[in-house]
Amino acid sequence: MSFSRRSFLQTGAALMAGLPLARAIPVTAAPLDTLVIATGQTINSLDLHRTGTNRPSYQIAINCYDRLITFGSKELEDGSLSFDYTKIEPELAESWTTSEDGLTITFKLKPNAVFWDGRKVTAADVKWSFDRAVSVGGFPTTQMQAGGLTRPDQFEAVDEETFVVKLDQASKLSLPDLAVPVPFIINSEVAKANVTEDDPWAMEYLHTNPAGSGAYKVARWDNGQQIVFERFDGWVGGPLPEIPRVIQREVPSPATRRALVERGDVHISFDIPDKDAAELADKLTVYSTPIANTIHVVGINYEFEPFQDSNVRKAIAYAIPYEEIFQTAAYGRGAPLWGGEAEISDTVWPRKSPYFTDIEKAQELMAASAYPEGFSVPMSISTDLSSWMEPTALLIQEALGKIGITTEIEKIPGANWRTASLVEKRLPLHLENFGGWLDTPDYYFFWAYMEGNLFNSSNYANAEVQALTEETLPMAQDDPQYLPKISRMFEIAFEDLPRIPLYQPALNVAVNGAEGYEFWFHRQLDIRSLKGTGEA
Amino acid sequence: MSGRAAAILNRVAQAVPVVIGVVVISFLLTRALPGDPAVQFAGVAATPESIEQVRVALGLDKSLPEQFVIYVGQLIQGDLGQSVSTGRPVSVELASRLPASLELTLTALIVSCLIAIPLGVLAATKPGSWIDQLCRILVTAGVSLPTFFTGIVLIYVFYYLLGIAPSPLGRLDFIYLEPPRVTGFFLIDAAIIGDWQTWFGALKQLILPAATLALFTLAPIARMTRAAMLSALSADFVRTARAAGLGRQKVLFGYAFRNALLPVVTTLGMVFSFVLGANVLVEKVFAWPGIGSYAVEALVVSDYAAVQGFVLAMAMLFVLLNLIIDLTYTAIDPRFGTSAK
Numbered sequence: 001m002s003f004s005r006r007s008f009l010q011t012g013a014a015l016m017a018g019l020p021l022a023r024a025i026p027v028t029a030a031p032l033d034t035l036v037i038a039t040g041q042t043i044n045s046l047d048l049h050r051t052g053t054n055r056p057s058y059q060i061a062i063n064c065y066d067r068l069i070t071f072g073s074k075e076l077e078d079g080s081l082s083f084d085y086t087k088i089e090p091e092l093a094e095s096w097t098t099s100e101d102g103l104t105i106t107f108k109l110k111p112n113a114v115f116w117d118g119r120k121v122t123a124a125d126v127k128w129s130f131d132r133a134v135s136v137g138g139f140p141t142t143q144m145q146a147g148g149l150t151r152p153d154q155f156e157a158v159d160e161e162t163f164v165v166k167l168d169q170a171s172k173l174s175l176p177d178l179a180v181p182v183p184f185i186i187n188s189e190v191a192k193a194n195v196t197e198d199d200p201w202a203m204e205y206l207h208t209n210p211a212g213s214g215a216y217k218v219a220r221w222d223n224g225q226q227i228v229f230e231r232f233d234g235w236v237g238g239p240l241p242e243i244p245r246v247i248q249r250e251v252p253s254p255a256t257r258r259a260l261v262e263r264g265d266v267h268i269s270f271d272i273p274d275k276d277a278a279e280l281a282d283k284l285t286v287y288s289t290p291i292a293n294t295i296h297v298v299g300i301n302y303e304f305e306p307f308q309d310s311n312v313r314k315a316i317a318y319a320i321p322y323e324e325i326f327q328t329a330a331y332g333r334g335a336p337l338w339g340g341e342a343e344i345s346d347t348v349w350p351r352k353s354p355y356f357t358d359i360e361k362a363q364e365l366m367a368a369s370a371y372p373e374g375f376s377v378p379m380s381i382s383t384d385l386s387s388w389m390e391p392t393a394l395l396i397q398e399a400l401g402k403i404g405i406t407t408e409i410e411k412i413p414g415a416n417w418r419t420a421s422l423v424e425k426r427l428p429l430h431l432e433n434f435g436g437w438l439d440t441p442d443y444y445f446f447w448a449y450m451e452g453n454l455f456n457s458s459n460y461a462n463a464e465v466q467a468l469t470e471e472t473l474p475m476a477q478d479d480p481q482y483l484p485k486i487s488r489m490f491e492i493a494f495e496d497l498p499r500i501p502l503y504q505p506a507l508n509v510a511v512n513g514a515e516g517y518e519f520w521f522h523r524q525l526d527i528r529s530l531k532g533t534g535e536a
Numbered sequence: 537m538s539g540r541a542a543a544i545l546n547r548v549a550q551a552v553p554v555v556i557g558v559v560v561i562s563f564l565l566t567r568a569l570p571g572d573p574a575v576q577f578a579g580v581a582a583t584p585e586s587i588e589q590v591r592v593a594l595g596l597d598k599s600l601p602e603q604f605v606i607y608v609g610q611l612i613q614g615d616l617g618q619s620v621s622t623g624r625p626v627s628v629e630l631a632s633r634l635p636a637s638l639e640l641t642l643t644a645l646i647v648s649c650l651i652a653i654p655l656g657v658l659a660a661t662k663p664g665s666w667i668d669q670l671c672r673i674l675v676t677a678g679v680s681l682p683t684f685f686t687g688i689v690l691i692y693v694f695y696y697l698l699g700i701a702p703s704p705l706g707r708l709d710f711i712y713l714e715p716p717r718v719t720g721f722f723l724i725d726a727a728i729i730g731d732w733q734t735w736f737g738a739l740k741q742l743i744l745p746a747a748t749l750a751l752f753t754l755a756p757i758a759r760m761t762r763a764a765m766l767s768a769l770s771a772d773f774v775r776t777a778r779a780a781g782l783g784r785q786k787v788l789f790g791y792a793f794r795n796a797l798l799p800v801v802t803t804l805g806m807v808f809s810f811v812l813g814a815n816v817l818v819e820k821v822f823a824w825p826g827i828g829s830y831a832v833e834a835l836v837v838s839d840y841a842a843v844q845g846f847v848l849a850m851a852m853l854f855v856l857l858n859l860i861i862d863l864t865y866t867a868i869d870p871r872f873g874t875s876a877k
Contacts, residue, residue: 036710042833044622051590052577052620137589138578207623223622224633225706225825249705251823255688256704259696265703384836415571415838423575423587454583 032532037248038266047206059524065184065212068093081518085439102170115187123157128188147177171474187211267514277508278331288506289519290335294435297499304428311369313497317355318362337501344487349441374404380430384414442472460498551855562847573838617841626845635720637826644749656761678755687821760803764796
């Protein structure tokens with residue numbers, strides 16, 4: 001028997017008895033009562049609504065708080081689990097009804113739902129939490145707006161178990177938007193006991209002290225080191241998790257994380273690099289799920305004169321060595337997004353572009369353009385995302401050289417990248433990616449193709465696309481008008497090419513001795529469904 | 537004696553303008569950083585309005601002089617500000633992380649001194665011998681291997697292949713609880729309450745990262761010891777001492793080594809300062825919750841308060857370090873302070 005910490009934790013009680021002096025966390029013998037996770041990310045707050053809360057912290061909202069509703073699960077082709085955008089399931093709400101006109105959604109809360117302190121979850125708590133999300137500003141408020149939720153007067157607690165949301169305009173995004181991490185339900189009594197005059201939403205308190213009704217409580221949080229989750233046995237939001245305690249350690253170095261999961265000292269290594277995923281896949285279970293609604297693209301900025309020439313844009317699209325990029329930058333993990341059929345007959349998203357690598361065609365297009373001699377342009381990448389951007393940029397640079405476009409790769413420091421690419425939108429040729437939580441093409445188009453919107457780093461403006469996006473955004477997906485309008489959007493986007501799709505990146509998770517991993521659009525680990533397999 | 541006290545006071549007074557300079561420069565430099573913290577902290581799908589809301593919330597809508605006055609006002613009250621990225625006061629953050637870095641750095645320095653100084657002395661007494669060659673190999677290896685590389689190799693061999701080292705998961709394996717905080721140094725805090733279980737736990741975690749850093753710091757110390765000893769051994773006073781028939785030990789340690797110590801101590805000070813910098817990579821590899829990884833993280837997200845606090849804390853540390861080195865000179869060389877002022 002090899003002696004790893006795994007076996008130590010599992011047979012902890014017996015060993016502990018022999019170490020009376022150890023000031024250790026008590027461990028009881030069980031098939032698997034402590035699950036250990038390694039991650040390279042830092043949780044910087046326990047409150048998603050706070051300004052400055054980073055993405056890794058969203059897992060607190062997922063695992064420690066409940067929402068009214070959640071998405072269901074589906075099995076992917078490779079046998080792994082993923083959230084299912086089309087299925088909405090109850091979490092704190094027992095049932096809900098939408099009025100005829102689609103403007104009023106009435107939720108019935110589960111009567112037996114309680115917070116960690118034993119108090120019943122009431123509609124007043126829901127109202128307080130929703131009011132907070134639309135009032136604090138910044139990211140939570142923006143995300144609520146996506147579902148048409150902008151003001152506190154849209155929410156009403158009718159009685160203890162009835163909560164009503166009133167919409168200004170019916171939208172297919174409203175209900176799914178309530179299943180994203182943002183509208184989580186806070187124990188408002190606990191929060192209100194900790195408000196001050198300057199801090200009416202208890203931001204200070206909830207930053208370090210979660211107060212929810214979720215499946216796991218935070219037993220311990222050492223900023224920058226680890227978080228320890230402990231199961232809340234009174235949880236009614238879903239099936240009670242199997243594992244009583246989950247320890248998540250921050251390990252910044254990918255090499256160290258890899259050694260840990262290979263040795264079996266951690267059960268899960270979350271969000272590992274594509275390279276490690278490709279190499280570990282022979283030895284361990286590795287899940288590589290293409291990230292929902294996320295596309296790595298080449299951005300072509302319309303402000304830059306040669307790029308206003310349609311032949312130039314298409315020449316670039318035919319020059320890009322897609323397959324090489326996918327193999328070199330992503331180690332073949334994710335999903336290819338090139339070489340699709342020209343005819344658009346469905347609304348599948350993300351979808352393959354009709355372009356593929358064909359240097360001759362690219363050269364012909366360049367010869368037919370206003371720049372037959374070529375031109376030179378800087379190609380910008382972010383130092384923070386260099387793991388995929390750098391190899392991609394080098395391959396594109398080489399390919400563009402063959403059609404007369406000289407590029408110089410400009411590396412922009414991570415802190416400046418967002419400002420340069422998204423806020424000022426001043427980069428002529430650049431790599432970019434955007435991933436939307438709400439998994440529909442129109443939501444992607446809203447952020448990336450509408451004039452002035454943040455992720456439209458190409459300064460793209462097209463009146464028809466604007467109009468189509470605005471029309472399809474609230475429209476139900478089974479509306480007969482939806483398919484033709486979306487098809488038209490795709491058609492224009494592939495004709496105008498402000499963004500050339502490369503591939504859909506993957507979220508890689510290596511698992512050794514656990515099961516039940518499920519991919520979520522928020523790209524954080526949902527620990528509630530995890531189980532131990534009892535073997536390393 | 538009073539001359540020496542005056543010299544020390546004078547040294548302390550010299551630190552004041554340095555600290556003031558650091559306050560001004562760190563403030564200006566952080567503002568000159570590329571990147572807009574409001575954009576950074578507004579989150580992924582921020583709209584111009586929400587970026588503006590964040591800007592106001594962080595006080596970044598005020599003019600630079602206004603921001604500076606607020607910053608200095610807080611500093612005088614001992615408040616280093618609030619780190620946006622971690623949401624905790626910068627002073628708390630530094631206090632919890634600095635000991636981790638210092639414990640690692642000091643352990644590494646002690647280990648490397650224990651090896652490098654005897655090695656340097658031996659190499660100097662027998663130039664060209666096998667021990668001199670060994671010294672040369674170690675020195676070359678030490679300077680040419682980057683710390684993160686040494687760290688990963690050590691993990692690979694001792695943890696991954698042999699399985700004798702504990703998992704590289706920071707300062708303590710999670711089966712132990714942190715000892716109650718007195719100094720922040722786990723080895724000292726655990727010893728205070730007599731919890732030897734935790735003490736050994738902390739020591740085990742320290743071995744690999746400290747060895748990594750020690751290998752790195754060994755080179756300059758050994759080389760400097762060897763050079764200083766060589767020049768001391770060829771000096772006139774050693775020849776005189778030998779001629780006077782003093783014992784070999786007496787000549788070596790009483791005269792030569794004592795004189796060779798001054799450049800060694802100077803080197804030690806320099807090594808300490810660059811090791812605190814080199815720490816960053818070692819901390820990343822061993823998941824060590826130190827100050828280096830915190831500062832890098834803060835820089836990446838333009839967390840002004842954290843960067844300023846870090847620079848200030850480091851400046852204070854170096855002022856203190858230089859003071860200690862100067863005071864060590866007085867212990868080694870009694871002439872200090874008597875001729876100068």
